[in-house]
Amino acid sequence: MKQYYLLILATCINLNANAELAPTPQPLGNFETIEASKYEVRYSFRFKKHNTDKEYLEDTRVLQIGDGLVKEYSDIIYHFDSLATENFRKGLPTSSNTNETLPCEIFNYHKRKGIKVKYRLMLNGGVLCYDDRYPSFDWKFSEDAPMEIMGYSCGKATVNFAGREYSVWYTTDIPLPYGPYKFYGLPGLILRVEESNGMYIWEVFSVVKSSAPINIYTYEKEIKCNRQDANKTIGRMMRKPLTFLSSSGTKIMVARSDGSFGAPSNNEQENLYEPIELE
Amino acid sequence: MRNLFIAVILCFVCIGSVKGQTTTQISGTIKNVIGNGVADVNVYVSRVEQKYSVFASCLSGTDGSFTLSFKAPVDSVCINVSGLNITPTSVICDNKSQHRDIIVDEKAQEIDEVVVRAPKIYSKGDTISYYVASFQSKNDISIGQVLRRLPGITVSDAGQISYKGQPIKNFYIEGLDLMKGRYGIATNNIDPNSISTIEVLESHQDIKALKDLKPEERASINLKLKSGVKGVFNLIATLGGGYEDKLLWDNEVIATYFQRNSQLLATYKGNNSGSDLETELRSFDDYDYSRTSTISDIAIPASPGINKRYYYFNQSHSATYNQVFRVGKNGELGINAAYLNDQDERSNQSVTTTLLPDGSKNVVDERFNGILHRNIANGNITYMQNTERNYIKEQLKFDWLSTDGHSNIYAGEDIAQENNVENYRLHNLFHLTSRTGSDKGVEFLSKINLEKRPHSLSVAPNLFPDIIMSEQMFQSAERRNISTENRLDFLSAIVWGNLQIHPTIFLDYSHNGLTSNLDTYRNDLRLTSINTGIGIIANYRIKRFYADLYVTGNYRYFNLNNKDTDIDTDKHRFVVEPHLTLKYDIDGINELRFNASLSHSNPAIENLYDQYILTSYRQLSVYENNELYQSQVQNYTLSYDYKNIVSMLFFGIDVGWTHNRPDVLYGSYYDGISERITSIKTNETMDVFSAKLRANKGFDWKRLKIGAECGYSYYDSPILLQNEIIRYNGNSLSAKLDITLTPFQWLSFSYDGSYYQSQTRMKNGGDMPLLRTISNNASLEFYLPYDITLGASASHYYNNLNNDDGSFLLGEANIKYTYKRWSFTLSCDNIFNKKSYVYSISNGLTENTSIYHIRPRSILLKIRCRIF
DSSP states (O other), X not given: OOOEEEEEOXXXXXXXXXXXXXXXXXXXXXXXXXXXXXXXXXXXXXEOSSTTOOSOEEEEEEEEEOSSEEEEEEHHHHHHHHHHHHHHHTTOOOOOOOOOOOOEEEEEETTTTEEEEEEEOSBTSOEEEEEEXXXXXXXXXXXXXXEEETTEEEEXXXXXXXXXXXXXXXXXXXXXXXXXXXXBOSSSEEEEEEETTSSEEEEEEEEEEOOOEEEEEOOTTEEEOOHHHHHHHHHHHHHSHHHHHHHTTEEEEEEOTTSOEEOOOSSOOOOOOOOSOOO | OHHHHHHHHHHHHHHHHHHHTSEEEEEEEEEXXXXXXXXXXXXXXXXXXXXXXXXXEEEOOTTSEEEEEEEOSSSEEEEEEEETTEEEEEEEEESSOEEOOXXXXXXXXXXXXXXXXXXXXXXXXXXXXXEGGGTOOTTOOSHHHXXXXXXXXXXXXXXXXEETTEEOSOEEETTBOOSTTXXXXXXXXXXXXXXXXXXXETTOOOOGGGTTTSOOOSOXXXXXXXXXXXXXXXXXXXXXXXXXXXXXXXXXXXXXXXXXXXXXXXXXXXXXXXXXXXXXXXXXXTTOOOSOOOSSOOOOXXXXXXXXXXXXXXXXXXXXXXXEEEETTTEEEEEEEEEEEEEEEEEEEEEEEEEOTTSOEEEEEEEEEEEEEEEEEEEEEEEEEEOSSXXXXXXXXXXEEEEEEEEEEESSSEEEXXXXXXXEEEEEEEEEEEEEETTEEEEEEEEEEEEEEEEEEEEESOSOTTTOOSSSEEEEEEEEEEEEEEEEEEETSEEETTEEEEEEEEEEEXXXXXXXXXXXXXXXXXEEEEEEEEEEEEEEEXXXXXXXXXXXXXXXXXXXXXXXXXXXXXXXXXEXXXXXXXXXXXXXXXXXXXXXXXXXXXXXXXXXXOSOEEEETTEEEOOSSOOOOOEEEEEXXXXXXXXXXXTTEEEEEEEEEXXXXXXXXXXXXXXXXXXXXXXXXXXXXXXXXXXXXXXXXXXXXXXXXXXXXXXXXXXXXXXXXXXXXXXXXXXXXXXXXXXEEEEETTEEEEEEEEEEEEEEEETTSOBOOOEEEEEEEEEEEEEETTTEEEEEEEEEEEETTOSSOOEEEEEEEEEEEEETTEEEEEEEEOTTOXXXXXXXXXXXXXXXXXXXXXXXXXXXXXXXXXXX
């Protein structure tokens, strides 16, 4: 088994509770095109990993809208992957991604009512590939005065999804019944989503026509599993990242407070973690 | 009665509230005009007047059916149907359960593109994309203004775009080469509001058949259009009128039409307000240069170092037409034509001082007043086929230049001069590439040039009475060129591991003619040259390291035939010319490059005539040592580049050394104001050392961009003066800084400044004075409510050699109001109404100080309208 070595420069053995390691960039040479997109919508995604966090992390999510298929992914991860593709082609090393993102690609097949997810684990931990449940949203429409976003008058609706309450603003001027993450089913494009505790906020900043292909990339170390196993694995990884990485074959050395390097402690302190879907 | 009224009201309220709590169910089918169900469209019920106030929504089923259940405290509701492929349809109905079929018109809908915020720069693979809106200022009217603000990109005063210090190779619009090298027309005239991103295609190999077969070092630029611009004909007209000490006019019309399969850009411009129209017509195509030169020309004042519009007393008109069509999937057919009519009126007074070997100085004091008329026309037809296996490019270019000038000079006495220059040129380029295997191919490049340049110069009175007998001097001359350059490369003929070897053969033929008539002095020369040989291009790539060696073994034959004396001179030479490039890509961010080359320059017919030619009113030339010389030039450059697009930092250092060993030196012999060109054989050498540091940094904060450049050079060279070879050396230091900043939404600021100093000293002789110049240009723009913009700018120039006041300040102000498609700009130039500008320059052992008459204060109103 291929061994990966990691040197973590930290002042103590345990990783900070907020620390997360981004997936290692992978080349994008192996892919299958499903169809051409018609529109591309970009959202800024501000999120907290736990409700006690004060600062938001930020990702850029891209929504590629095709004919009944909507792909949602992190533009930051894609950016580093595309650099890696070019650099590996030239035989060069590539820059690491140090941004914390939501490291998953979500394929919403609205015609056949199915969802496929590719979740990139930390570093070279692998890629979880699983079928997710297709949610049914019971939207409650609000009588609140409209909010203006990007010049569009937006109606408000609320929904309970996977154990969290969300407020959503959509515009009927753009007749695309889609939104970020897995949200869909409103009579217009969703321009803003806000979780009731403020943990997750998506807000649109660009809507453009596009004919770019919607690709499914095949990554190294893909692991096929079901939704339950995927959630358990992600939970383990987020709570005890070093233990998880060690168990997945990654060699880790950490800098101790006395300046020496060595293997991480066997008693890794558990990080606080709240999944985006509670149920 | 009052109680009864209250009871009735309460009854109505109760009925109303009971009705509001009732669930309404509306079902039905969405059908098209022929009665088929329409699937997957949005169906939603809203208030009649407020569509965003939605009560329920669903998507229609596969058969078009829908069911909506809701509670709404209203009497009537609106059922709305929308989707990408149907016209939005609304039906108002009573708020009661019912079955309702709705017929919709199936028609594709366009959604307006909206971008609020996008990353300023991002890269994917070898492409760096700059998001235009992040760098655009509210008042920008051309994409060229945005290009100057992009970190990593520099635009020269002439409009040439460079990336990482190297000029770009191609300039595309949506992947099509519309401009064919004359991209100044595009950068100066395309509205930045039409462009979404500017892409830098690093190491872009535009020939598909050469991909991964032949590397390309230079970058290209591609403008990505906003989708709303595609397929829309745009016409922008500007009408301007004003006054300085005469009426001013400044008008233009720009038409653009960008479609998927064709692009059009046509312009007309005309002004007498000092806008230079010639610069944007220049070609940055590598092959687009004239093979002849004017040997006898009118003397006009050199350009001072200030913005041209201050000293350019002009009347100019230009028109361009550029169109490209896609032919099939991989073909392009392009037509470009440009015309310029220009009148330039200049006056100045200048003193030119040359340090002579004996320490004395030759001083020429002249006052100049003249007018130059120019007509320039050029164009090309280009066909290109670019597939993965084959590339064909056939391009036919024409150029025509006609110049008439006359002037009066006072240099101790009144002198009149008049000239006429015509130049006709036809140039054909044929480029063929064929990929014969996965890693093999053949490339053939052929150029043919036909050119003729008749010209004349007349001067009165005669300043050389001891040589020329007549009272006036009249010189007629003609330069001709017929030449062809051909090259055939066998790509990857030999592959050995990471080493690829491409043999090449080449054959160049050139026939040059020069005839001249001045009094009894006649020249009639023919210089024929052949350059042929073989070469080897070797590429070696291993991981981050890349080496490219190009060595040619040349046989050169020269024949000089003097028709007047019937003397034939032949010369045969064998030379080897190596060019080496080494590149080390350290980590994709840091890069090292080294270039070394050895080349030989060939004799030019302009330096071989043995009878007098009047090259200017006070310069008479003859080459006594008219042998078929050659000089050897060695060139070495070491460059380091750093690029980090995340932090928007671009940084580079270039260090260079040039060693030149000429066979023959050319120089001047001064006799009062008259000057004779002389030549002598030599073993002397010339060296130039240079170093340049360039940096560019963009910030997200307040749209700040800082660019800086610093250069130093030292030279040590021989010079022929008064028939004596002397050595001189000198150094120069230059620094440039540019800053753009938008500190507030209502204010933007830009600054560019430069510093230059140079000094030359004669070995065993005197020193030329130290020249120090500084220029500072700053501008402010205030964005006020109601789309009003106030602008002010100031330019400051300092020159230490100016005798009296070294500093010079110019100012201008403008106000702009934009209303829908219209914009109105009122500008005032030269607010302080300065009348003249003193400019000094030192070059080698010659120093010149000139006083220029500049344009007085002027007011100009421009009305710009987007007609379509």
